[in-house]
Amino acid sequence: MRHLSKYRRHRFAGPMLLLFALFMIGTTYSVANATPKLSTNSFAKTTAIDEGRQIFLRGCSSCHGLNAEGGSIAPSLIGVGAASVDFQVGTGRMPMADMSQQAMRKKPLYTPEEVAALAVYVASLAPGPAIPTEAVVEYARDGNTAEGGELFRSNCAMCHNFAGQGGALSRGKYAPSLMDSTPVQIYEAMITGPQSMPVFSDKVVTPEEKLSIIKWIVSAQNEPNLGGASMGRTGPVSEGLLIWTLGIGLLIGISVWLATKAR
Amino acid sequence: MKKSEKVVGTVANYVDERTGAAKWLKKNLNKVFPDHWSFMLGEIALYSFVILLLTGVFLTFWFDPSQREVLYNGSYEPLSGIKMSAAYASTLDISFDVRGGLLMRQIHHWAALLFMVAIVAHLMRVFFTGAFRKPREFNWILGIGLLTLGIVEGFLGYSLPDDLLSGTGIRIAEAIIQSIPVVGSYLAFFAFGGPFPGEAFIPRIFTVHVLLLPGIFLALITAHLMLVWYQKHTQYPGPGRTEKNVVGYPLMPVYMAKAGGFFFIVFGVTAFIAAVASINPIWLYGPYTPAQISAGSQPDWYMGWLDGLVRMAPPWESYIFGHTISWNILIPGLIVPGILFTAMALYPFIESWLTGDKREHHILDRPRNAPTRTAIGAMSLTFILVTLMTGGNDLLATHFSLTINQITWASRIGVFVLPPLAFVITKRLCLSLQRADRDLILHGRETGRLVRLPHGEFVEVHEPLSAEKAYTLASHEQIPALDLPLEDGAGVRRPKALRAKLRARMSAAVTEQIPKPTSEDLKEIEHH
Amino acid sequence: MSKEVERLSDPGLPDHVHRKADHDPAAADKAERQVSILFMLSVVGTVGFIVAYVFVPSDKFIFVPVMGSTNAQQLFLGLGLAAATLFIGLGAVHWAKTLMPDTEEVAERHELRSEEVDRQDFLATFKARGASSGLPRRSLIKRTLGLALGLVSVSPLILLRDLGPLPKKSLEETSWKSGTRLVTDPGDRPIKASDLEIGAVAQVLPELTPGEERTLNNIAKDAVLLIRIRPEEFQLSPERLSWTHEGIIAFSKICTHMGCAVALYEQQTKHLLCPCHQSTFDVPQAAKVIFGPAARPLPQLEITVDTEGYLIARKPFNQPVGPSFWERS
Structure with missing residues (x-):
């Protein structure tokens, strides 16, 4: 597939790549290094770490350990980074409601401020992926929908289905639907690899490509029904169900009317 | 005599003097058809076939059955600039750049699903009411042939757009061909013109889909209907209905109006479903490449049972003398379907062998x-x-x-x-x-x-x-069970006594x- | 045949019940009006169809409950066509039911078997005519004709020979050679071991030499999945372990069952799942099959790094990739 290499030579590719590389380095550096420092301006940050630690001790430490070192039922959080916390807690997956196969997306337990504090606390433990807020805001400008679709089908569709509706994994696990995911959450998931999902490293799927993927997903979220009711966008199974119920049902109904004597 | 009657009379006279059609028509305009909703199932299949022919012709005007690589620059934004086959690109064009094209595609696909549903429902009606009994065994076998062809025709049809889902289906079909012992890889290379996926398969199945199979379909459907016509329709039991008569409405005008009207009803219902419900949204699947796949890849429903058999198959393969036999493909993909369809085709003969019933039946069970x-x-x-x-x-x-x-x-x-x-x-x-x-x-x-x-x-x-x-x-x-004497008059065991014993036992079970x-x-x- | 038990006597066809329209002209006129209303609805449908074709722009969307935001042209074209045809049908059937004669008619059925005289006559004629051809007596003609017809029917098969080349060894070969770099798919960028974090995956293909083009035929055999886990998690033989590089292991992405792309990697359980038939492969055990219909593990590609630190294949695959075939040993 020669065409896939073409956006290497896209006229924005060089500058954009540089910009994002700088930005990513900058953010990572600031999150990783700024937190342990106790400069005069870092009073707010320190309090945020403390606040985050308090929330952590109340809500997370029973599984993840008092120092986030992990336990028999939960992984260590040292080095997972702020992005991971923001994704897991911000989408309501953590804290888990029960010990099921998989943490489900649900209503977040904590307010955005509390999530932010938790993220700062976990990020202060060791360097890890930072929350990519500002990078993602620009997906509309820097992403390419069609290329994003190509990347999505190569890297994501096998689990999340061709239209991002999600799909089954082994032993009761599943890849969730992406229809409610925000651009930031999608970005966080790609760089942190939550739960069953693998990590998509920046050298393998570049930040620019990630933005294209996000742009495609956003377009899929808003995809209008070009041919009528979408029926879940899961392929031929729902089509088969419809023809065996509504289709043949309507026609049998009419046949019964046709074969009944009029009065 | 009115003027219009005069014109019709002249035309009729002209035709009859050259064909002698009046005698045949006179007899057949009085032909009687029994009325029952379950007798319409076969008609649904027939009419969906007509709809498939009509919409299919429309689609061929724009479809380009080629696996040549093109750059898409049509009006569907999320795919613009993507490399794809001409087949996929032209299907997108039909969907988005030909007015009514998407509707025709959707009617065509829904009608294909309905065709198979109606065939299966009709088959169930015929089976459960015993309509396959003498003298209708030929028509039963023709029906099984049509069902088999329908599955193949449907598979080829949804494979034509060369999208990610159907390409995966072709990939699996290739693996099934390849698994055939001794000749498998040769057959696969002949079918695909070389290694998978090649550039020959879609043009080839296009010809098969629009020319070869529809031709065979037309011939078989004609034979199927002529037999129904000639043997007269079966009827449900009821007062006044015997094996020697058929009770119903005459072809003209009642049956013509009902059957003719029913064609429009089937068309209307199919068009309605195609208007409100999306089917096979190939623009969402993306073009086919062998390295990509979507979660939840399933075939259309009439292939679903085959896919299910493959999914539940045990992981068996044999390695003998440097050769591989893939039982995990052969059993679910070829052997079990082969047994099923053979048993289905032979059923009328098996049943009559067990009941010993060799008489004609026109009253349904x-x-x-x-x-x-x-x-x-x-x-x-x-x-x-x-x-x-x-x-x-x-x-x-x-x-x-x-x-x-x-x-x-x-x-x-x-x-x-x-x-x-x-x-x-x-x-x-x-x-x-x-x-x-x-x-x-x-x-x-x-x-x-x-x-x-x-x-x-x-x-x-x-x-x-x-x-x-x-x-x-x-x-x-x-019908009582067969009474098969195992010994002759002198108390000597007859030849094939064991077979007779088995047959008698099965006959007893069948006639309970x-x-x-x-x-x-x-x-x-x-x-x- | 059977000792037929005595049946209940057949009371004969039930009396014909007249419809309202049969004796009440007003009811008949009403039925006629209903039929023509149905036909007029069809006319309205066709008009709507034409209006939708000419006047509704193809990029207009409307919100319909249950269906959501829907393309208006497609919807109205479809509804117009549906009404245009459906109401013709409903009208015709209603007409047949209410106004056409509804007295059931009885037609006699005759046994399909021909009269005995005709059968005998046919047999005699057939035998006589057959004998007059000389075919039963002249066995030389019979045999040579049989041979000729048998052979001529082979000729289409001969003509089909050029449908495709012979497979030869091509099912066993891929583009991977010793020293081929692994490049990302899509993107075609070479990757270093350090580019992959623990838990990361990469879809890769062999790097193209200048002037070479990648075809789908290549991809169908070359697609490879790279997975990085902690090296201590491998449960591999020393030989297979040496095929990995710093915890990075490479597998053919083409399922050994039916050739689908196996790329559903579950990072926590380290399972690879095929979405077509759910064969599950365990990555730390060299993609051993732990569930589903696949019988063989995914072929592992031996990888290392070149002098510049980019991941390369050390050797080609040591076995054919993809589904089984007869010649595969």
Whole structure:
């Protein structure tokens, strides 16, 4: 597939790549290094770490350990980074409601401020992926929908289905639907690899490509029904169900009317 | 004489002098067709075929059956600039750049699904009512042929757009061809013009899909209908209906209006579904490349049972003398379907061998009056249903919070356990329905009115059945089991005694019935 | 044949019940009006169809409950066509039911078997005519004709020979050679071991030499999945372990069952799942099959790094990739 290499030579590719590389380095550096420092301006940050630690001790430490070192039922959080916390807690997956196969997306337990504090606390433990807020805001400008679709089908569709509706994994696990995911959450998931999902490293799927993927997903979220009711966008199974119920049902109904004597 | 009548008369005279059609037409305009909703199922299949021809011709005007690589620059934004085959690009063009093109594509695909649904429903009607019995065995076999061709034609049709989902289907079809012992890889290379996917397959299946198979379809459907016409339609049992007559409405005008109108109804319903419900949204699937795949890749429903069989297959492969035999593909992909379709085609002959019944039948059986046949039907349907559900096991898993592994294991066991269970339950059910019929004829309908007898006992008043109803319930005949002597008169074992014994035993099972009431039974009851 | 039990006597066809329209002209006129209303609805449908075709722009969307935001042109074209056809059908059937004669007619059925005289006559004619051809007597003609017809029917098969080349060894070969770099798919960028974090995956293809083009035929055999886990998690033989590089292991992405792309990697359980038939492969055990219909593990590609630190294949695959075939040993 020669065409896939073409956006290497896209006229924005060089500058954009540089910009994002700088930005990513900058953010990572600031999150990783700024937190342990106790400069005069870092009073707010320190309090945020403390606040985050308090929330952590109340809500997370029973599984993840008092120092986030992990336990028999939960992984260590040292080095997972702020992005991971923001994704897991911000989408309501953590804290888990029960010990099921998989943490489900649900209503977040904590307010955005509390999530932010938790993220700062976990990020202060060791360097890890930072929350990519500002990078993602620009997906509309820097992403390419069609290329994003190509990347999505190569890297994501096998689990999340061709239209991002999600799909089954082994032993009761599943890849969730992406229809409610925000651009930031999608970005966080790609760089942190939550739960069953693998990590998509920046050298393998570049930040620019990630933005294209996000742009495609956003377009899929808003995809209008070009041919009528979408029926879940899961392929031929729902089509088969419809023809065996509504289709043949309507026609049998009419046949019964046709074969009944009029009065 | 009015002017218009004069014109028609002139034309009719002109045609008849050259064809002698009047005699044939006179006879056939009076041809009688029995009316029943279940007799419309075959018509639905016929009319969806006509719809498929009409919409299919429309689609060929724009479809480019080529795997040549092109850059898409049509109006569907999320794919613009993507490299794809001309087949996929032209399908996108039909969908978005030809007005009404998407509607025609959707009618075509929905009609294809409906065609297969109607064929299967029609097959069930014919099977459960015993309409396949002499003299209609040929038509049964033609029907099985049409069903098989329909599956192939449907598969080829949805493979044409060369999208990610259908390409995956072709990939699997290639693996099945490749798994055939000895000649598999040669056949695959011939079919694909080299290694998979190549650039030859879609142009080739296009010709097969639009020319070869529709031609065979037309020939088989014509033969199927001519036989129905010539042998006259079967009818349900009822007063005045015998093996020697057919009761219904004449071709002209009633049947013409109903059947002709029903074509428009089938077209209208298909168009309605195509207007409101999306089907095969290939623009969402993306173009095919072998390195990509979507979660939940399933075939259309009439292939789903095959896919389910493959999903539940055990991981068996044999390695003998430097050769590989893939039982995990051969068993579910070729052997089991082969056995199923052969058994289905031979069923009329098997049944008549076991009942010893070689007479013509034009009155249909009520399913309960052929308990073993009905049970065999229920067993087969259960088998297909289990495999069909396994074909969607990943969607079942996500929608009902199950695990793929549980469903697969349940189906691996269920496919052996549930069909025999369905057989036993259905047979018992039929026999008890026969018992209920017998009671109904002998004792009449329960009215729910209680009457106190002079000596104080309460009894429910039973209303006797009308003569028509009683006749409908009891007009069928009950064939006794074959009596096959194992020894000849001198007490010497006959040759093939073992086979005869087996046949007699099976015959006894097939003909198991609740004795139906006779006129004598009724008379006897009247004396009370 | 059977000892036929005595049947209940056939009461004969039930009496014909007249419809309202049969004796009440007003009811008949009403039925006629209903039929023509149905036909007029069809006319309205066709008009709507034409209006939708000419006037509704293809990029107009409307919100319909249950269906959501829907393309208006497609919807109205479809509804117009549906009404145009459906109401013709409903009208015709209603007409047939209410106004056409509804007395059931009885037609006699005749046994399909021909009269005995005709059968004998046919047999005699057939035999006589057949004999007059000389075919039964002249066995030389019979045999040579049989041979000729048999052979001529082979000729289409001969013509089909050029449908495709012989497979030869091509099912066993891929583009991977010793030293081929692994490049990302899509993107075609070479990757270093350090580019992959623990838990990361990469879809890769062999790097193209200048002037070479990648075809789908190549991808169908070359697609490879790279997975990085902690090296201590491998449960591999020393030989297979040496095929990995710093915890990075490479598998053919083409399922050994039916050739689908196996790329559903579950990072926590380290399972690879095929979405077509749910064969599950365990990555730390060299993609051993732990569930589903696949019989063989995914072929592992031996990888290392070149002098510049980019991941390369050390050797081609040591076995054919993809589904089984007869010649595969």
